[in-house]
Amino acid sequence: MKRWLISLLIIFFLNVVIGLRQVAIASNIQTGDLTEQQIAQGEKIAKKAFQAAQQGDFARAETYWTTLVENFPENPAVWSNRGNVRIGQYKLAEAISDFNHSIEIAPEYPDAYLNRGIAYEGQKLWSEAIADYNHVLSITPQDPVALNNRGNAKAGQQQWQDALDDYQQAADLAPTFPLARGNASLIQYQLGDHSEAIRNMRNLVRKYPMYSDMRAALAATLWVEGKQGEAESNWVAAVGLDNRYQDLNWIENIRRWPPAMIQALSRFLNLN
Template sequence: MGSALAAPTYTEQQLQAGEALAQKAIQASQQGDLQAAERDWTQLIEQFPDNPAVWSNRGSVRVSQNHLEEAIADFNRAIELAPYAPDPYLNRGTAYEGQSRYEDAIADYNKVLDLNPNDAAAYNNRGNAEAGRGQWQDAIADYRKAADLDRNFAFARVNYALALYQTGSTPEALAAMRNLVRKYPMFPDARAALAAALWEQKQQGEAESNWVAAIGIDKRYQDLDWVQNVRRWPPAMVAALQKFLNIE
């Protein structure tokens, strides 16, 4: 007699159909249709309820829609199914950050680093949570570590520069921003930050040229509320951008 706890077996046809539906969900997310992506992941959960990846992926889509409690429930289930997989902890940490539960987020990022000490994303995200708590030196150290682990991790590098600016290390911050703009000329976050910082340094011409480039790529940097609460720039950087935006 088979055990009632035996793992379910799936036919090749079921697995292929599941893979096709997962690709459809990923494509929907990439196209910005998050509701369709969530429906597809929900369907996959119904078909493969013991697969932690489908729970974690639905959680990520829910975070993108700011449905944070539902997302955390999904990550909790993924962690129950795969307690040694780092991704659900990393993703749950971002949901906790969205709720300003920075201690819980840091605990999850620490867990990721226990499982994988070289996870650059966990260092960067832990830096974000430390920044949320105002622990800027800790954040700087984590951003630097993330950038050292992944030399092409542009967001870790810009976060490092922004945190330096917050702590008054303006020359170092400006140098880091300029390096980013040289290496990634289409990176709007670095250009917008550089524009605001240069404006405070009375370097109006260079500030304005970087600003035109930044908003030509991403107009959201004109929205101070988005920069402060979604992108979550540090307070000193937000204040610098506000001065720049108020010039008219």
Template structure:
């Protein structure tokens, strides 16, 4: 999972988790130029929210052409490129953003996610480690490092990082979901199911955990409950019908993928 960087428009477009707002007018810009930049930023964010990542990339590029030394715009364009699977191009953007803003965490975090997409787990972990050096309480960095450790088959390390992520951010549902999936992979079935049930109880529209419960309950012979969760899961997100997507994009652990595949074959 990639953290999108929303922006404030001032002398630079700076990193922020807030909704972009108007700041003081940058020097050497006319009011018309300032308004144009603000409009481009709003269009880029709107395109991102609607899933039009190619259009968002175009808007970020226009901003970068006006402010070529703008780290946040570069990192946001990298996010748009990752969403189109342009991973190498995205990494190039993150590299530039890091050169311009070496103490900002988001470009490292986002570059790590892109490196994961290329299967470069150790390089991704190095980026997440650096994020945690800059901010020891970054819940996303712990979650993402867990994902990269899972890519290396280091499941106990992944479990520890997922758990740490949820300690920092108790409402970070995906970190808790990843924790449950990793528990199942390591044979901690009862704890995994209990965690999955708790997540679904709190977030009944969470398709990922509905699909996970489908797989594990089917294996336990609880076919009626499994079917009920499956109807809910695919009603929320049809992608869980695609085992290839579950295995290689969502990246469930191997035992969870096998359990879901068995359900789909036998139901």
């Protein structure tokens, strides 16, 4: 399964994409001392870990991955995947340590760099995050996930046009990847291209009606445009899907919308 399709189930606080790597316990390690039973048991635990993560139960997933780390310490994927679920619990320093272990074992694989970049973003270490995303792109130059996430880090530096370029390139490479198009529309609004931003938001909501981020964004921008009825309709849908959009602090510091979008949402929430 494509990495970003799996990761849509785990949209984290930065609206970034976490790359879960399917684990083959017998690969990338010395298997001479492992029995077929041990390998089969490891793969069974890995399946449970993926299921727990996809259900949002990151603590339970971490327990499974810790078992696999202890049993298969030379498998880079188990370290990287434990780092992923630690990100989901905001254990950023511990996650970075796991990604470092994965990179030491297999420096040629991109996933650990991608996910370490996410953890760096959580610490607002934008340059470090961008360096990791650039490394991923040096290995896989047309990786839409790395481009989307690099756009997030550039937005953190308020490099709005550079962020937009990354989002649009990611969207062009993966037309069915809604996060990149959604992020691009937020930056378009920040840059003053309101009509194009709203047009793109509407298209995304039409195609992906459960996309709460775009529902909330559309509510905010339409309110500013004086289209109260349509704004309120989208808002009801947005908070029904995810009530965190009622919290401006979460929007600004966790989800990290650009300032113009935060101002628009503030006007809506305050009925201004």
